[in-house]
Amino acid sequence: MLSGRDNGTYSTGCISYCASESEVKVGDGKGCTGLGCCQTSIAGGLSYIAFYFNVDNNPSWNYSPCSYAMISKEDVIGNMTFARRIERGAPLVLDWAIRNNGTCPPALSSGENGKQQQQAACVSPYSYCLNATNGPGYFCNCSDGYAGNPYVSNGCKNVNECDPSFYKENYPCIGGKCLDTEGGFKCKCNFGRKRDSKNSHICQPVLAKPAIVVTATTCAISVLSIIFLFLHMEREKRKLREFFKKNDGQLLQSMGIKIFKKKTIEKITNNYSTIIGKGGFGLVYKGTVGNDQKVAVKCPNPISVDTARQNDFANEVSIQSQISHKNVVRLLGCCLETNIPILVYEFIPRGSLYDVLHGNGDDSNMTEHKLSLDVRLGIAIESAEALAYMHSSASQKILHGDVKSSNILLDENFTPKVSDFGISRLLSIEKDHTKFVIGDANYMDPMYMKTGQRVTFGVVLLELITGKKARYEGNESLPLNFVKSYMTESRAREMFDKELMCTEEVNCLEMIGDIAVQCLEEDVDKRPAMKEVSEHLHLARKEFMQNQGKISCEEADEIAIDFPLSHQLSPA
Template sequence: MILKLVIHFIILVIWFIHVQVSAQDYPQVLAKPGCDSQCGDIAIPFPFGMNTSECYAGKWFEIECGNTSTYQKPYLKSIGVQVRFIDVQQGTVTVNNPIDRNNCGSKDSRPVNQSLEGSPFVYSQEHNKFVAVGCNIITFLQVNGSEGSGCVSICDEDFKVDDIGKMELENSDCNGKSCCQNSLPPYLKEYSTEVKGFKENETDGECSYAMVVQQVGLYSYYTPKGYYFPVNGEMKDVDVVPVVLEWEIPNNLNLKLPPDDLSHCFDTNITSSRYNRSGQRCSCTYGSNPYVEGGCSDYYESSRNSLSHVTISIIKGVSISFGSIILLLLILWRVFKVIKTTIVKKHRENFFKRNGGLLLQQKLSSGEVNMDKVKLFSLKELEKATDNFNTNRVLGKGGQATVYKGMLIDGTIIAVKKFKVQGKIEEFINEFVILSQINHRNVVKLLGSCLETKIPLLVYEFIPNGNLFEYLHQQNEDMPLTWDMRLRIAIEVAGALFYLHSAASQPIYHKDIKSTNILLDEKYRAKVADFGTSRMISIDVTHLTTVVQGTFGYLDPEFFQTSQFTEKSDVYSFGVVLVELLTGQKPITLRSQEEAKSLASYFIMSVEENCVFDIIDERVMKEGEKYHIMKVVNLASQCLELNGKRRPTMREITLELEGIRKLEKDSNAQEGHGDFVRSEDYESLDDNSIISEIMSTFELRSRTTILKDDHVVTM
């Protein structure tokens, strides 16, 4: 009898292992009853469907299954594109998208880009990239006649023109050498492309390609993150590439969804920036299709059903003894409790590992992360704070993450950064480690993180007045950006960078300084943000060799040429921000229909031609003295030197700006305009307060280092 119980217990263990291995094998309910769910080898889940209107949710979701001599191809009938894959849980459909060719002989005809206007579809900003292939070109993705994105592609001197057509996009990093890439603007429904050479007639006779294409993320716990473009073959032979469209159920469809406790529906604004709610989407806790009755399943209920079948088999085997049946039932009940607890624990462990928990533990044990400054938030706490990540709480969206506004139980206002894909784990860990080391009033403060979700979360202090780019280029008369405020913001950003370069526990290169990454708090004080691509380096290291990446218009030309990022690369980007504050102009502008100019080069040209005051903002010219403005102009020119060694350090820049502002205050005081220096809407800082605070931190660190060195010598 005992032997029988042992045998049946082994059977239960084997069944448990099977349950663990097949935990993701849920029932695949795709289409409505009586409707086809397959076209060729492509699954067609509802709300998409074929044949009759009962099988799909409105004309936009109708699939036409075309027959060829060898196989069937599904087409999205409303926009006439071939469908490659439909993901109901993610709300995406992958389709074929044509390539724009230029100077490519018989294949030079540009396809007409299909408009998605009025449809529930939009080109996915998260899953796609704008890619250009060619030599010494700047390529623009245009939306309604203006530039929505763009990138620069250069070639080595020994690179042959024919090599462009032979290049395979799947094996290319597209980092700016013969191929470049950039993110798409949000809510993109229609676009065109434009290719220009660096010089007039430079690209005549040379073939180039421009396209919107799917980018797939690769991630391993043991190797760095990577991406690839799922395009097979050489460029000259490729006519279409995969592109991902996001979709939602439009409000005007009035689709009646089946009642299901295991599905969750939520409002969305995927296709319209003008409305907080342009549609809705649903998802299953477990299962395949929340839009079809029975499409979601209860994993634990399925586990219990499987357990019941095993129980029946075991009871038949030991039915000889009533006592053994009772004992077996008790064992089964205990095993079931253990299984359920183990499954829940396994889910949490998987989320912890997937979100970089092991790497974070390594950082904690090495002392790289100061846990006294940050808190681990529970998912329940953050869901309550953000109203379950309501779309109305979105503060901003980017290619990597979405930021939500929230309020904790104690009334603290927070900003929650939710990374979009699992491939961004390194950015999450990198930003967490770096911000946990920083303690500076002009750097956004990290409050904590959450590791209990599929996607990692970071929690910051809430910065209420948006970013400098919006405030500078969308000014209002209620709170204008005065000359004094611009000087103060420049000093605060410079002081923060000086702190990162010189006074932090280890030097930190920000690597993405731009006006959109400079936030303004309730008193319009600057806060440097977004450290996802930043790097912490050893004190004796002078540069960081890395793949060229950054924002067009702010990117250091020397870094672009050498792939070596130094502290002077941050200085160049700061110089562009300083020019933005002086001129009120955007970093990239079109001076004419034929010529694209960066603000940095336009500014340097104006300085060399002694006409720089022609491009300075009117308010700056009105409120500032020319002598003081010219000192800032000269400082910006030094920051934008092409040779990084000639650029000043952030310490020298901070001292210079502090000196200019002191002169400005003294001048205003002599003229009796003391009320202009301080505003009720923001708080000015005492003279030399930023540089004094940083220098005291730096000297403390230096003394500590000297003591350590003396100790080593004594030993």
Template sequence: MHLQILVAVVLITMMASLGKASAHELPQYCETSCGNVSITFPFGSGRPGCYHSPEFLVTCNRTHSDGPTLFYGETNIVIKNMSIITGEIEVMSYVASDCYDNGSRVLNDSYDSFLKLFKFQISTKNRFVAIGCDTYAYIQGSRKNENFGTGCISLCTNKNSTRDGSCSGIGCCEIKIPDGMSTVNLTLNSYNNHIYVSDFNPCSYAFVVNQENNHFKFSSTYLRDFGKEVRMPTLLDWAIGDETCEIASQDTKNFLCKGNSECIEEYAGPGYRCRCKQGYAGNPYLKDNCTNKNECQGGNHDCVHKCVDTVGNYMCSCRRGYSGDGRKGGSGCTVKQSLVIMIAICSLIAFILLLILVTWVYVGVKKRKVMMLREKFFKQNGGIMLQQRISKDGGSHDRFRLFTMKDLNKATNNYDESKIIGKGGYGTVYKGILSDNKIVAIKKSKLLDQTKTQIEQFINEVVILSQINHRNVVKLIGCCLEAEIPLLVYEFIPNGTLSDHIHEESKSVAVTWDIRLRIATETAGALSYLHYAASVPIVHRDIKTNNILLDDSYVAKVADFGASKLIPVDQIELETLVRGTLGYLDPEYLQTSQLTDKSDVYSFGVVLVELITGQKALNFDRPEEERSLAKYFLSSLKNGRLFQVLDQHLQLKELPNEIIQVSRIAERCLRVKGDERPTMKEVATELEGIMASVIQKHPWVQSIENEEEGEHLLKQSANYYAFTDRGSGSSSTFDSMSKQITLPAASGR
């Protein structure tokens, strides 16, 4: 048998003649507050006349242990707040509990709660909440003499399965309160008498709580002990009487909404409510208590400029010269039309004049800065010195050009990315078309030292390179000194690098041994020319297959003089910091830093080996003993395995004598000591002799025909201007710019 305890309000229904107060003045003896709760009519305490009717009676206990406490009627239901604006009071209601000890219900525990209201209703802002891990809870009630019920279930197997703040059925469940409820009965029960959860949840709890401002948030600690004396805030809706505004207003004597108050039609429950009219404030249930509200003084207005208070309202005004209703939500304050037109015209004229002036000044200043900057760079990069050198040499003046930034910007479409034909560690190469429709390669370098000595050396090298007129050397056409770093302009070689044609399988088949021998001979002749025929001997210092370009007829063109050094005629060697490409670098130069023409000889020897074997100079994908092509080739040559290392794309069934001869030349070029290596003049002479013997053995025309057979493959090659080798890390470079001048020439151009 359930033990029923009354934990909510039983409203007073006594028919005692306490009288009713109509819309009149409140007696002075009525209490207006209790503790921190204001008592506002129609609620009141004490004598008749202080409250409207018995259901609005409240009692203030000023000797309560918690201090002055306001109770509902003569019950022990505590009122925490009341509002005449929303028509609500907040009371503290009891919590129903259902506890078990070893599966047996604990006697004298409240396991249900009963709340009966005759006039007031439970607000739908409340929620019905149940707490427990073995709990099902019901809320039963009546609405207009009609009974109904609903409920929720809360289950869980352990405390860790719950989540703080969540009341969705695991340890805690909640449902909305139906509207119009005036009588409520809460009932708790258990499926297994909390046997399986008794160690952390011996009890179930249920209550109705105001959730408008999140008064209740579930915590897993509530499963152990929610508290038997806990009360929860519950919101009640109240109104005057049972009649609507229309019917109640007919009783002019007892109707409370008079004077500057009005009856609220939005209230859906029984009875009516009052509120002060717009522009008035006060208690709408008291006679003449709704008085004018000064919106201007309180800042409760939407005036743009000036607020003027009126009875029950306010007005807005605008400044002189402005018109409108003066309200933010209305037309506001706008300038009168004539003034607007005048201001607009003057402002527009002033703006246009200012814009023209600013634009003119900006363009002029910017143009002046650009001109000054270009002039600064021109002088800084040795432009005056170069002009003097060119003027002294009438021949070079006709061949070598000084380009302006405007010329090269136009040629490259302002250095558009689509014009890039090569990138590397030293800069970028662009394909350009000059005003005379000549196609050129324009190199934009990254680094250049700016000391006076190095600039002089740079100008000297540019002048010398501009005078080189060799069939197998890429021609330097001119330069531009108006940029921070000079730009060099070379002739455009369309058929890519030698590295492309011997290392890419789709191209290497077409490059026969006769073609390779001719390329080697032409390259050797070009290097011999640089070493012995130039006005000042030039050591290239970075000979590799990536720096040997091929035109459409496979004519070799030695390119990229960015690392080159001029060796005075009275010196046979020059001390520099080491620079070059791993795999091609002269080991003696690497150890001593003494640069000689024999350093180029060593690098050319590696190029010969690449032409014979078709392998890269340095490849870390090969076994350790085969990574360095030079060492691997010398070892194979020593052990009589030359045929085994030949390029398979040569498709040779036997070892031709000329390959043996070229291999011997390569072996001599690759000797560790420079003194033991031949000169480039000797190498070029020997290769020319081998070429002559090949031509005698089979006409050169046949070789040309072989070239034409592969022409459609070769013309597919990209216009490639690379600064560094690609793949397998063989492009690692020893480089120093601190003791040498570097020509910002394109690698391969």
């Protein structure tokens, strides 16, 4: 039997029988089932435990006069025999409490440093009292974040939750770094993570894994793109420096030629929006610089311009830098940031002499003009003066390699401007021709394929007096047919422009025809010099103006004094 309350309100027990020694079942491993031993559970809330045995005519006392009782933890006695328990013992868990005043006393006010103190047994700061669950009384525990003995002064010590020896395998901060604090700890989230709204000790990724993959991929692509862009920009800068050096940029700058940036050219031409000319070299665009000054921007096409002609653009810059004449198109500057230089010229509004004489089928706004003989003479004379200047007024002769009507531009007043010096050549001052075959084949018929700008200028003169193209009516050659007519009973008159066939003009046309034929001489030594061509054209205009009554005899004599040559040309 077992009792446990002072007021005698609790007792319990169990009964076992043992008729003979052979029936004792205490060592066969079957536990206490009522033969030789018995067991029972004990209730909680007892104030003491007392055992006593009641023996009623028990024959076992004849061979075993002793009785035994023991207390053990309930969950470990199932398969252990009573004899085994006696021999080895069994664990016992004491559920105890302090019962001086029955329950937890009230808390005292905060002590030094704000440490809460309890009455009675809970003397350590950072401790608290708990009421017993099995009967009256209480016991003490250290507060959360502290461990130790709450029943002694300063017995509860701070626990370092971030110490591996404390948390073992379970790190207290998931996705972050643990930082110990007094009575606890806090978590500092790693980069790319944020504190969980429900648990401050868990750091969740800011982005979901798919989003992280997409973001990382995007960032990687962006970084690579920036690197490639930087390398591309460096490569472009290096190319620009190489082009500048290749195109003699330092030399041109020292000569006073303005150097434009490629971006400036794009701005000048409004991103190359207005085309005003085109040819085998590329395209010419209209543009605006400074205070609304109109310019023509000549852009080579690297695809259509072969390697042999790429140097013509640099040559054109070099040639034009040595020319300053009112009848030569003025070079304003160039861009050297391309493989082939881009040239910027003054804008000549009426286009080329070719377009004015013959019209331009590619441009509906360009139609042929009715030019008087006086205007045509002025164009011929000033063009000849420009070519004569290039022959005689420089330290080196400049031989224009491509004189033709499409390379003579006209301004608002039909003043001619010689252009396109791409295949021009510099000669020593003693030479007046070259054996290098250059120019437009239409202006150099096979029988005249002996190079020289006087030949091609002779074709321009024929265009002015006949109104015909160098190649007309299919594949007819103007210089060849005119010379044949000139040599056949002076039938060249039949080829003159019908608009100029009045009596006063025929003689002047014949004089110009004479000059053209002399320029077309196959023997280079028989051709007149460009200065002589200019002088005789002046005399032709004097005679024409005198016949027209536009000048007096005295004025005509003054012109004759300035140009003292007969009407018949002599070989140069």
